[in-house]
Amino acid sequence: MWKKKISLFLCLIVLILSGNPAFSAQFSQNNQSTAYYSVINFGAKADGQTKDTRSVQDAIDSCYAHGGGTVYFPPGTYLCGSLHLKSNIALYLDHGALIKMSKDNEDFDPYEKLEFKTAGDKETSFFHYALIRGEDLEHIAILGTGIIDGNRVKRGGPKPIALKRCSYVTIRDITLKNAPNYNISMLGTDFVSISGVTILNGYSDGIDPDACKNIRISDCFIDCYDDAIVPKASFSLGIRRSVENLTVTNCILSSNCNAFKFGTESGGGFKNVTFSNSTILPRKIGRPADSGISLESVDGAEVEGVTITNIAMTTVKSPIFLRLGNRGRDMQTPTPGYLRNVIITNITATGALQASIIAGIPGFPVENFTLNNIKIEFVGGGSFDGKLESVPELIDKYPDSDMFGAIPAWGIYCRHAKNLRLESVDLTVDHPDKRSAFIFEDVAKLNIVDVAAERSEGASSLMYFKDIKQVVISRCQIPKNKSVFFNVPANQKNEIQLTGNSIIN
Numbered sequence: 001m002w003k004k005k006i007s008l009f010l011c012l013i014v015l016i017l018s019g020n021p022a023f024s025a026q027f028s029q030n031n032q033s034t035a036y037y038s039v040i041n042f043g044a045k046a047d048g049q050t051k052d053t054r055s056v057q058d059a060i061d062s063c064y065a066h067g068g069g070t071v072y073f074p075p076g077t078y079l080c081g082s083l084h085l086k087s088n089i090a091l092y093l094d095h096g097a098l099i100k101m102s103k104d105n106e107d108f109d110p111y112e113k114l115e116f117k118t119a120g121d122k123e124t125s126f127f128h129y130a131l132i133r134g135e136d137l138e139h140i141a142i143l144g145t146g147i148i149d150g151n152r153v154k155r156g157g158p159k160p161i162a163l164k165r166c167s168y169v170t171i172r173d174i175t176l177k178n179a180p181n182y183n184i185s186m187l188g189t190d191f192v193s194i195s196g197v198t199i200l201n202g203y204s205d206g207i208d209p210d211a212c213k214n215i216r217i218s219d220c221f222i223d224c225y226d227d228a229i230v231p232k233a234s235f236s237l238g239i240r241r242s243v244e245n246l247t248v249t250n251c252i253l254s255s256n257c258n259a260f261k262f263g264t265e266s267g268g269g270f271k272n273v274t275f276s277n278s279t280i281l282p283r284k285i286g287r288p289a290d291s292g293i294s295l296e297s298v299d300g301a302e303v304e305g306v307t308i309t310n311i312a313m314t315t316v317k318s319p320i321f322l323r324l325g326n327r328g329r330d331m332q333t334p335t336p337g338y339l340r341n342v343i344i345t346n347i348t349a350t351g352a353l354q355a356s357i358i359a360g361i362p363g364f365p366v367e368n369f370t371l372n373n374i375k376i377e378f379v380g381g382g383s384f385d386g387k388l389e390s391v392p393e394l395i396d397k398y399p400d401s402d403m404f405g406a407i408p409a410w411g412i413y414c415r416h417a418k419n420l421r422l423e424s425v426d427l428t429v430d431h432p433d434k435r436s437a438f439i440f441e442d443v444a445k446l447n448i449v450d451v452a453a454e455r456s457e458g459a460s461s462l463m464y465f466k467d468i469k470q471v472v473i474s475r476c477q478i479p480k481n482k483s484v485f486f487n488v489p490a491n492q493k494n495e496i497q498l499t500g501n502s503i504i505n
Contacts, residue, residue: 039071045076046073056083071089072094074097083132091141091143093174099149100149111128114238118234120329135163143173147177148161150176150177152203162182170194176202177199178200178202178203180204181204185208188212192214199222206228213242216247227258228259234267240267242301255289258289258294259292261291263301265299269304271304271305276307281314282316288315291316292318293320294399295323298399299334304338306343308343317354318402323399324336326364327396338367344374350377372424378433386408409438409439419444421446421449422447433459443471449475452477461483461487464488465486465495472496477502
């Protein structure tokens with residue numbers, strides 16, 4: 001019994017002395033345990049008024065000098081400018097700890113000088129102007145239930161977390177709020193795990209993995225004005241590098257722009273991407289989101305191997321937006337990439353304001369795409385007075401779900417696509433709409449299986465086809481007057497095959 005008491009007493013002494021950095025490092029070295037460095041022991045005041053940048057940096061530097069470990073933030077408010085993270089170090093923000101950005105711009109590192117030219121903006125291309133920054137590091141972490149406060153009231157300012165060419169990164173359980181720039185910005189950073197993170201009132205993007213590989217994002221709540229989760233493949237490294245092996249799951253996303261999106265920076269590719277088991281909600285302030293899901297290639301990106309499943313969304317403009325364009329940013333000769341091998345399944349949406357859009361460009365179709373088990377409720381109440389030809393191509397323009405203006409369909413508008421399968425798609429409309437539910441133009445090898453939608457009184461037909469090849473419609477309920485179900489030019493009627501459908505009155 002007395003041996004247990006002595007053991008407990010020694011453990012207590014170790015815990016008390018572990019706040020001393022010198023003892024902590026020695027304890028780590030002799031006992032192969034993690035070093036523990038409290039920023040308070042390096043002079044941090046944690047009063048929210050005194051600038052603690054130097055004290056926190058001293059703790060980081062001392063921790064690094066002794067082989068790495070954990071830099072600990074006890075409860076309190078730490079007013080800081082740029083902090084330089086080091087390899088083999090974790091920052092731990094305890095419950096009640098808050099790192100607040102200084103409002104003085106001189107407290108932050110200036111923008112770095114790039115050795116190459118890029119068309120990307122400052123938010124995308126630069127990583128030194130930040131609160132917590134790291135470059136060419138490995139085995140780093142930002143942990144704990146504390147808060148990082150951007151301390152701003154509008155967009156324009158340092159990034160809270162900026163990591164460039166790092167590897168083996170863990171960011172877990174922290175809260176970020178009031179960020180004036182990308183909340184978590186990563187460039188060329190691989191083997192990343194982000195989990196349990198909360199982002200509140202972001203004025204810019206939520207989480208941006210740019211040219212990153214082997215990324216896991218899970219169990220996050222993100223509320224921001226700009227895109228919530230937006231993988232990019234920009235030219236910010238001076239080379240074209242793909243986003244590969246990305247999983248996003250069990251998240252709640254709220255945005256005034258796009259919930260899950262990639263492709264606005266698409267010099268590299270996007271391969272092996274999964275987005276699953278998540279909810280997309282409207283923000284309490286501002287406009288509805290432009291889209292729930294946006295997949296885009298406009299700068300030559302090769303996009304393939306994308307699976308999106310089990311997503312519920314409400315009050316977005318366009319639930320699904322796919323775009324292959326040819327803007328050609330950072331390309332000497334703009335050349336389209338491709339967008340293919342995409343599966344989107346088990347999607348529910350309510351309050352949709354605009355059709356889902358699948359749009360390639362002439363000669364470069366979106367390919368090998370499946371929509372399965374989709375149920376979307378649209379607001380409706382619209383009309384389209386022009387002709388299909390009046391919908392602009394906008395081949396070299398910035399991609400966005402409302403880029404084409406008025407859309408001739410209220411449910412799904414598809415143009416320039418090949419090998420497309422729609423199965424178990426059920427669309428409803430709250431208010432009568434004079435447009436067709438589906439429009440397919442310049443589409444080859446289209447399979448429509450068990451698809452249903454409402455036809456409003458003013459609409460000529462449920463589906464409209466133009467310049468189509470090899471269309472098969474099966475397991476649908478088709479009225480005796482087939483022209484009510486679909487409309488196709490007379491010279492293309494032989495391109496449609498009906499099989500296994502039910503004829504109804």
